[in-house]
Amino acid sequence: MPIMPPRASKKAPILVVLHQERSSPGRVGQMLIDKGFPLDIRRPVLGDPLPKTLAGHTGAVIFGGPMSANDPDDYVKAEIDWISVPLKENKPYLGICLGAQMMVRNLGGSVAPHRQGLTEIGWYPLNATEHGRLLMRWPKMVYHFHSEGFDVPRGAHLLAQGEAYPNQAIRYGDNAWGVQFHAELTRAMMQRWVVHGAHRFIMPNAQKGREHLEGRMIFDQPLKAWLSDFLDLVFDREARRPPLAAATLEAAL
Template identity: 70%
Template sequence: MENRQPQRPKILTVLHQERSSPGRVGHLLIESGFALDIRRPPLGDPLPETLEDHAGAVIFGGPMSANDPDDFVRTETDWLAVPLAEDKPFLGICLGAQMLANHLGGRVGPHPQGLVEIGWYPLQATEAGSALMDWPSMVYHFHREGFELPQTATLLATGESYPNQAFRYGNNAWGVQFHAELTRAMMQRWVVRGSERFALCGAQHGRMHLEGRMIHDAVLKVWLHGFLATIFGVPAPSNKLSRLL
């Protein structure tokens, strides 16, 4: 008699470039028993009409804007009605968070003084965020636009230049402006390929990106594990960073 292994629950994983990777988010989800259903809409991959065969979804970042006229940008933004209607766990990271904000009626756009966040910047949890879990004090960014907090959404974390850094909408929709998913190899690629952006107002030079990783990344990784546990039910070692550091 054939001994079949139980099928792993799938997480829809939406990426925006041919060589994009789900990075540490993907690693942690796989290690915790999930399978990744990777789709790249800019390359023609369709999104499912329902998430009934998925345990949740993640939309990652990309160099494009949530306001771009490309068909796939509008399609992804409109598609967010699916996890919201089905109350399936959803996480938007950077561009994904901006798409969620757009879908919910929040404006996405550049900083009024032209500031960007490219490098490591301080993060402050709100009262609601602190009640949920411990948050890192420094996080990694690579963006030129931010988002308004959608109506009825709960702000979880804030920053100096871009006040809306993380939010929750309803029971299962989450958005974060920063990047906790980068492996060391990913960060090195971003620093090389995105070096022209270091001249933008408020950006940090590449050396600061890599030096900051050595200082701040361990805490960020622990936070990510706990955050994924909160969203998808991934087992977490602890919800208190101080116990592990």
């Protein structure tokens, strides 16, 4: 289902992969449209095919969902295998939560629950690594809704860390990125998640619903600003040049 910017765009569309009938790309989708990218939205779980090549796309985003990257369902395995397309073609790829975990599985890494059964459901601190700081500024608090995490596959760089789940953001090669947290939620989306996910708030380390909404009032604006810059970093090669040049200069000193 294509969604076009309000004005005609010469940019190639971005493939958006969602995992439920009523799922939305939220702020990620709106920001990409505002940046001039048409969206090509597909739901493989409902039978939508994924393209054999991204030659006609700028890149791809795979979002989160209630399923696990370890599930045996055919469509889960097919999505994991499909990520080889952007990786081999060196097209920008962004995995969010499940999408990041699927990329890790594709690269030979593992996805698993916390050893002590902890979850991250609510707002939690984020700390950038040296690699991450050289690329951009990161928010201090981010929003989560998960009970599994990923390791860092061979060849990938860790960009940001957390407490319960240490691996929060990774980069593989020039164009593949994965984040464990959610910056895409609009207020309406968070309200729905809080209502429909309330049964999860009794899980270890999970926050109560009011903490989700109160945290949004405090932490959402920096997260929203970060997301806009991060999407430029992922999908606009020009946006990477100044920070990387600075990083190279700093490394030489």
